[in-house]
Amino acid sequence: MDISGYTAIELGKAMKEGKATVQEAVEAVFAQIEKTEGLYNCFVTLEKEKALIRGARVQKKIESGELSGPLAGVPFAVKDNICTRGIRTTCSSKMLENFVPVFSADAVLRLESAGAVIIGKTNMDEFAMGSTTETSYFGPTRNPWSLEHVPGGSSGGSAAAVALGECFAALGSDTGGSIRQPASYCGVVGMKPTYGTVSRWGLIAYGSSLDQIGPLTKDVADCAAVLEAIAGHDPKDSTSMERENTDFSSALGEDVRGMRIGIPRDYLGEGLDPAVRKAVLEAARVLEKKGAVLEEFDLSLVEYAIPAYYTIAAAEASSNLERFDGVKYGYRAKEAGELHQMYKQTRTQGFGAEVKRRIMLGSFVLSSGYYDAYYLKALKVKKLIKKAFDSAFAKYDLILGPVAPTTAPKLGESLSDPIKMYLGDIYTIAVNLAGLPAISLPCGHDHKGLPIGLQIIGNCFQEKTLLRAAYAYEQTLKQEEQTYGKTI
Secondary structure: OOHHHOOHHHHHHHHHOOOOOHHHHHHHHHHHHHHHHHHHOOEEEEOHHHHHHHHHHHHHHHHHOOOOOOOOOOEEEEEOOEOEOOEOOOOOOHHHOOOOOOOOOHHHHHHHHOOOEEEEEEOOOHHHOOOOOOOOOOOOOOEOOEOOEOOOOOOHHHHHHHHHOOOOEEEEEOOOOOOHHHHHHHOOEEEEOOOOOOOOOOEOOOOOOOOOEEEEEOOHHHHHHHHHHHOOOOOOOOOOOOOOOOOHHHHOOOOOOOOEEEEEHHHOOOOOOHHHHHHHHHHHHHHHHOOOEEEEEOOOOHHHHHHHHHHHHHHHHHHHHHHOOOOOOOOOOOOOOOHHHHHHHHHHHHOOHHHHHHHHHHHHHOOOOOHHHHHHHHHHHHHHHHHHHHHHHOOOOEEEEEOOOOOOOEOOOOOOOHHHHHHOOOOOHHHHHHOOOEEEEEEEEOOOOOEEEEEEEEOOOOHHHHHHHHHHHHHHHHHHHHHHOOOO
C-alpha cells in the first residue's frame, strides 16, 4: 500500500516493521502539500526542514526500540492556536502574525513524547472565533470535497489537512463545536473530550471554561490512539483532571448489545436538512441492528443553548483578549503618539471584524447594569443544560444526533449573516456548556456529494463507551463497503 493510504496507526506499525521510514512519511505528506496546498490553504506555517531533522531522530529511536508506541514517526499538524516552541503560532490573526512561542503546549509535548513529528500549523478562524475558517487573516481554507464550500471551523485547516492527506492526524480545539463541525464538513473523525481530560496549558484561550484540545483523524482507532497520547493530568492547568483508565484504544470493539442510546426529538425538528436527518437516522438503525436499544426523547433547553453559549464565550473572550494590547508581544501600531492611542490603534488594526464583534458583545454583557441581566442568567442556563443532560444520562448511555443542521455552506454565505453562522452550532455547543465528550464521524453524503457527520455524545469521562459505539458503527460501514462496494 502507498504510504498516503495508511491511517496513523497503520503507518506507525509499518515503520516498526521496517516497511516504511519516518523520512518517507514526511516526504509523502509534503509532496501532497505541494499538490494541494495552493488550492486549499490548510496551513499557515510549514516546517519541512525541522520535520525531517526531527524525523531522523525519531527513526533512530524506532530502530533501537526506544519508541514503540502506535504514533511513533507519524506526521502531525497542529492548530495555530496551540503553542509550539520555535514554530510560529499566530491564531490566524494579524495580532500574532510573527509570534514564536518559547514553549510548547502540554498536548504537543505529549505527542512528541509519543514520537509524533510536527510538520506545521494549520489555518483557523481568527482566535477560534468563527465556524467556517473564513475569518483567518491568512485567507480562507476550502473544503476538500468542493472548492466552493467552507471546511467548517474554527479547526477547518486541521480537518481539511487530514481529509486531503496533508498529514496523518491533527490537533484542533473545540469551544462550541470547533473540532466536530469541521470534521463533519470534511468527512473525517473529530472528538471533543470531557473538559479537563486534555491540558489547556499552551492553548491560547478563547473561552476558558469551554475550550478543549482534541484529535482530528482518519478513523476512530486513530482518534482513540491520539486521545490516549495527549490525555493526562497537568499541574500547570488548574482545570486538568486526575483520570485513571485512559487506555482508550482498549475500548474499541463492535459489541454494542444492550447499549441504551437516546435521540433528542429537539435535534430532528425544524431547520434540519432532510438529507442530514435521513443519514443520521440510518446510522441509528445500524447501531440498532447491532443490538443497541434506541429511543427518542425530549432533551429540552436546546433553544437556549446558543444565546447562553455566545454570552458566556464572548464574555470570556473579552477578558482573555485584553492581554493583546501591543505592549508585551504581538502587533503594535507604529503611528500612535501616546499610550492610549497605541492601545486603541493596535487593537483596531490587529483584530478582525468577528473578533471585535465578540469582544464588544462580551464587554457589554459584563458591564455594570447588564451583568445580572445577561451573563449571570447565561450561567444559570448553563447549569440547567447540564442538569438536562444529567437526567438524560440517568436513562441513556449515549445520545445520538446530527453535528450540524446542513452540510458545508458555500464560501461567503455565513460571513454575510453572522447570526446564521451562530445558529449552525445549535447541536454542538450544549456539549461544551456541559463539559461532555462527543465525537463526529462520517455517516453519508448529500446530493452534492458533501459529507454528513454523525454526532455521538457521552456522559462525563465516558469516552470509552463513546469510542466503542463509534467504532462499531464505523466498522459496519467498512464491512458494507467491502461487501457491496459502497457505503450505506
